[in-house]
Amino acid sequence: MAGNGKDIKPMSLKPWREIALPHRDVLEETFRQSEFTADITSVQSGKAAREYQEAAAFFDRTFITAGMHWLLTQVAQRLTGQGGEPVIRLQTVFGVGKTHSLLAAYHLVTRQCPLTELIGIPELLEQAGVTALPQARVVVLDGTAHSPGQHWKHGQRIIRTLWGELAWQLGGEDGFNRVLDADATGTSPGKDILRELLEDYAPCIVLIDELIAYVRQFPEGRTLSGGSYDSNLSFVQALTEAANLVPTTIVLASLPQSESETGSQRGMAALRTLEKIFGRGRGRTMWKPVIMEEACGIIRCRLFDPIRDPAAQDTVCRAFAKIYEDEGTKLPTETQENRYFERLTRAYPIHPELLDRLYEDWATIDGFSNTRGVLKLMAKVISRLWKDNNRDLMILPGSLPLYDACSRNDLTCYLPLGWEVVIERDIDGDRAETTDLENHEPRFGLINAAGRVARTIFLGSAPASVTTKDGIRGLDRARVLLGCLQPGQASSTYLDALSRLTDRLHYLNHSSDKTQDAVHFWFEPRANLRREMEERKRHIDDRAVRSKIAEVFEHMFGGATFFDGIHLFVPSEEVPDDSALRLVILSPHDYYSRGDSCPAFTSLLDHLRNRGPLPRYRGNRLLFLAADQEGRMPIGDTVRMVLAWSSLVDDVREGRLNLDPLQKKPAEKELQIAQEVLPRLVRECYRWLLCPGQETFANPSPTIAGFPLNTTTGTIASEIERTCMENELVLTTWSPIHLRAKLQELYWTLKQPAVGAMSFWEDTLRSLYLPRLKNREVLAQTIRSGVTSCDFFGTAYGKKGKEFEGFHLGGGTIQLDNTLLLIEPETARAYANAYRPVLGAASLGQDFSSLGATPPDQNQPTSITPATPKTTSFYATTEVPAALFAQLADKLVAALSSNPRATVRVTLEILNETIDTEGNKPEAHDENNKP
Numbered sequence: 001m002a003g004n005g006k007d008i009k010p011m012s013l014k015p016w017r018e019i020a021l022p023h024r025d026v027l028e029e030t031f032r033q034s035e036f037t038a039d040i041t042s043v044q045s046g047k048a049a050r051e052y053q054e055a056a057a058f059f060d061r062t063f064i065t066a067g068m069h070w071l072l073t074q075v076a077q078r079l080t081g082q083g084g085e086p087v088i089r090l091q092t093v094f095g096v097g098k099t100h101s102l103l104a105a106y107h108l109v110t111r112q113c114p115l116t117e118l119i120g121i122p123e124l125l126e127q128a129g130v131t132a133l134p135q136a137r138v139v140v141l142d143g144t145a146h147s148p149g150q151h152w153k154h155g156q157r158i159i160r161t162l163w164g165e166l167a168w169q170l171g172g173e174d175g176f177n178r179v180l181d182a183d184a185t186g187t188s189p190g191k192d193i194l195r196e197l198l199e200d201y202a203p204c205i206v207l208i209d210e211l212i213a214y215v216r217q218f219p220e221g222r223t224l225s226g227g228s229y230d231s232n233l234s235f236v237q238a239l240t241e242a243a244n245l246v247p248t249t250i251v252l253a254s255l256p257q258s259e260s261e262t263g264s265q266r267g268m269a270a271l272r273t274l275e276k277i278f279g280r281g282r283g284r285t286m287w288k289p290v291i292m293e294e295a296c297g298i299i300r301c302r303l304f305d306p307i308r309d310p311a312a313q314d315t316v317c318r319a320f321a322k323i324y325e326d327e328g329t330k331l332p333t334e335t336q337e338n339r340y341f342e343r344l345t346r347a348y349p350i351h352p353e354l355l356d357r358l359y360e361d362w363a364t365i366d367g368f369s370n371t372r373g374v375l376k377l378m379a380k381v382i383s384r385l386w387k388d389n390n391r392d393l394m395i396l397p398g399s400l401p402l403y404d405a406c407s408r409n410d411l412t413c414y415l416p417l418g419w420e421v422v423i424e425r426d427i428d429g430d431r432a433e434t435t436d437l438e439n440h441e442p443r444f445g446l447i448n449a450a451g452r453v454a455r456t457i458f459l460g461s462a463p464a465s466v467t468t469k470d471g472i473r474g475l476d477r478a479r480v481l482l483g484c485l486q487p488g489q490a491s492s493t494y495l496d497a498l499s500r501l502t503d504r505l506h507y508l509n510h511s512s513d514k515t516q517d518a519v520h521f522w523f524e525p526r527a528n529l530r531r532e533m534e535e536r537k538r539h540i541d542d543r544a545v546r547s548k549i550a551e552v553f554e555h556m557f558g559g560a561t562f563f564d565g566i567h568l569f570v571p572s573e574e575v576p577d578d579s580a581l582r583l584v585i586l587s588p589h590d591y592y593s594r595g596d597s598c599p600a601f602t603s604l605l606d607h608l609r610n611r612g613p614l615p616r617y618r619g620n621r622l623l624f625l626a627a628d629q630e631g632r633m634p635i636g637d638t639v640r641m642v643l644a645w646s647s648l649v650d651d652v653r654e655g656r657l658n659l660d661p662l663q664k665k666p667a668e669k670e671l672q673i674a675q676e677v678l679p680r681l682v683r684e685c686y687r688w689l690l691c692p693g694q695e696t697f698a699n700p701s702p703t704i705a706g707f708p709l710n711t712t713t714g715t716i717a718s719e720i721e722r723t724c725m726e727n728e729l730v731l732t733t734w735s736p737i738h739l740r741a742k743l744q745e746l747y748w749t750l751k752q753p754a755v756g757a758m759s760f761w762e763d764t765l766r767s768l769y770l771p772r773l774k775n776r777e778v779l780a781q782t783i784r785s786g787v788t789s790c791d792f793f794g795t796a797y798g799k800k801g802k803e804f805e806g807f808h809l810g811g812g813t814i815q816l817d818n819t820l821l822l823i824e825p826e827t828a829r830a831y832a833n834a835y836r837p838v839l840g841a842a843s844l845g846q847d848f849s850s851l852g853a854t855p856p857d858q859n860q861p862t863s864i865t866p867a868t869p870k871t872t873s874f875y876a877t878t879e880v881p882a883a884l885f886a887q888l889a890d891k892l893v894a895a896l897s898s899n900p901r902a903t904v905r906v907t908l909e910i911l912n913e914t915i916d917t918e919g920n921k922p923e924a925h926d927e928n929n930k931p
Contacts, residue, residue, distance in 0.1 A: 794828025
């Protein structure tokens with residue numbers, strides 16, 4: 001069928017890596033950035049990657065499909081006045097080249113190099129009958145570049161509307177002045193003004209991208225600076241009609257096709273209106289840029305350099321065609337046709353079966369994005385295979401490196417939860433059953449037969465878990481063999497491996513189709529015995545689910561001591577209203593979502609304000625753990641799965657359910673897997689720590705801040721503690737300077753310069769605007785640290801009239817009880833100065849016994865009778881041992897001199913006594929009677 005294939009020797013065949021070299025950005029794993037981050041605005045502003053920014057580089061990486069060929073022909077003919085469609089609507093399935101096609105037109109008319117350097121363009125223009133293509137003015141209207149409610153600038157010129165932007169890009173200041181009033185008022189200019197504008201600056205091309213993203217932002221019935229919903233649609237209609245009247249003007253506009261791309265009901269309504277506008281009248285057409293047969297060329301052009309050895313490529317493709325001919329009915333019927341050799345050549349080095357599965361199966365999943373999804377996946381696959389020195393002749397379904405997390409995640413991200421377990425246990429990787437089988441069966445391990453079979457079945461059957469396809473589920477033996485077999489290998493080895501895997505794998509299913517007399521194979525994230533388990537799941541109520549999740553949490557928080565109490569899924573009346581620091585874990589139904597009102601807010605505020613029918617007073621002692629809106633979905637199902645498998649295994653163990661040994665063991669393994677997965681899911685789900693707060697004392701409305709928890713490191717208890725500490729949600733240590741600041745801000749006044757320490761502690765339990773201390777000892781330690789200095793506050797144990805009992809400033813020890821007062825520092829210093837004769841060195845924190853005075857009892861209030869203060873001066877005298885003189889002088893003189901309005905005078909008297917060897921005291925001599 002392929003001709004000249006019978007004499008091909010397998011040893012003469014080169015692997016794909018020696019014939020097709022991937023582009024550098026694929027090998028360096030920078031393909032994602034260059035391929036998916038560029039847009040038409042970044043190209044216009046000169047900020048795109050080289051592959052998009054430069055015309056020659058762009059067409060070097062662009063496969064000109066029939067659709068793009070037609071589009072560029074229309075552009076060339078229209079701009080040269082040789083006909084062509086005036087308005088073209090680009091509307092196709094998401095990710096198949098709308099923006100790419102707009103860029104092709106952009107580079108065609110703005111090129112900075114000769115047309116001969118643009119690959120494929122000279123032939124295209126020749127076929128279009130265009131001998132010379134002028135460089136036209138280009139207008140880019142990108143719906144994601146600007147906001148309809150906020151103006152933007154070009155130099156000093158303020159632009160408010162799309163028609164203002166159009167006029168500016170066409171003619172600068174002169175062009176903008178023509179629509180100045182329409183831009184200022186947000187009303188669409190008429191068709192005649194737009195026609196005159198296009199005529200004066202023709203030839204020109206208008207490229208409109210992401211228009212829905214702009215229009216859907218206009219509120220119903222409201223006008224923004226960018227106009228209104230209706231005025232923008234009127235502008236589009238006027239523009240299309242004006243372009244139809246100017247022979248050298250063309251408008252290209254991309255519109256989405258699927259509802260998911262429109263973003264909202266508002267976007268969907270805008271799409272329907274725009275479809276009517278672009279579909280009205282003569283010369284408007286709908287264009288689809290890519291057909292299935294051209295996908296191979298796009299993939300190869302985007303990912304690989306030109307083939308360096310075409311003869312070697314042809315030899316490999318003929319070898320594949322020959323083995324398919326030899327195997328005959330063991331393979332799908334299309335492989336027996338002559339055109340399959342052409343498909344092999346066109347798709348090389350990627351096997352057509354791999355592309356078929358991606359385009360026919362995976363592209364049916366929302367979000368996979370057809371060609372864009374295939375490019376994204378294959379770039380990672382090729383990079384991984386290249387690094388691993390893969391020697392396959394072509395890249396087949398069985399070649400997929402599912403052992404590589406990066407490549408695997410690009411597939412499993414489109415699938416329901418559970419597929420990671422399927423791949424790791426059954427399909428690929430060091431712990432997979434396929435690896436174990438190949439390690440014990442050399443004939444399988446020699447060609448990786450088991451792994452290739454499993455990968456092929458996965459690729460062809462996994463999308464069915466997301467979408468429902470017509471026909472029979474899974475792959476038959478012929479298609480499994482097509483995804484694995486290479487020239488020089490025996491098909492029997494793969495078929496034997498398939499048989500062994502059918503008996504061994506946990507998630508591989510098979511069934512016979514009686515109408516076609518064929519067996520089909522598929523993976524799904526549910527093993528055998530699922531029917532019984534699913535039936536049991538349906539009878540498990542929410543109470544049992546909550547109880548199981550609570551059990552998981554109790555195990556996860558076992559031994560945690562940061563919180564005084566942890567409360568799981570309880571109503572507000574079951575959470576005590578006391579001084580203990582408590583964590584309330586909200587029900588999965590009370591989930592949290594950032595930026596929106598959500599059930600977590602309602603439940604949190606109920607706990608914060610109420611304790612059942614009674615008000616709650618100490619709300620500042622509560623923190624909350626909430627489930628993520630998206631992450632909560634699989635928890636209930638997984639919990640029910642654990643309970644169902646558990647009951648199933650228990651029934652088998654107790655003899656209430658009869659299973660053969662082959663069924664019993666998988667059931668026990670399923671239970672173990674589910675039990676291992678559940679804690680991880682609970683951890684991933686409950687990843688929001690919610691902290692109530694209050695911005696200011698004057699604003700009583702509570703605020704709720706959500707802090708995301710890292711779900712991959714440490715334990716959940718340690719992660720919550722870390723989050724509390726790093727964000728200062730709970731203080732385990734506190735600085736006296738911060739205590740003083742809070743007291744100065746909220747408590748101390750001229751009339752009330754002292755506050756009870758316990759009153760402040762009680763306020764921290766109640767008031768959301770105050771810091772949340774871990775316990776009372778934190779406050780006590782802060783006060784103990786503060787009393788060592790005169791800078792933060794004075795202390796006393798009561799006040800009678802103007803007297804502070806047990807007064808201290810800059811010294812002493814404290815006991816945090818209901819009598820302890822914290823005194824504003826200036827007031828404390830003034831009080832110390834006023835009562836210094838009575839206080840002595842107490843206000844300086846000195847040891848009274850060494851000064852010959854009796855210090856006040858540190859633990860008892862001290863009654864102080866003040867001396868009658870004089871108006872402007874104070875005098876004190878005391879005897880000081882020489883050993884303490886320097887210490888007293890430093891502290892006393894420094895304290896007294898701190899007042900700039902005070903004059904300090906110190907008089908020094910020295911008494912020197914000498915004891916002779918007999919122990920007698922001689923007469924004392926002062927400085928006037930020297931010995």
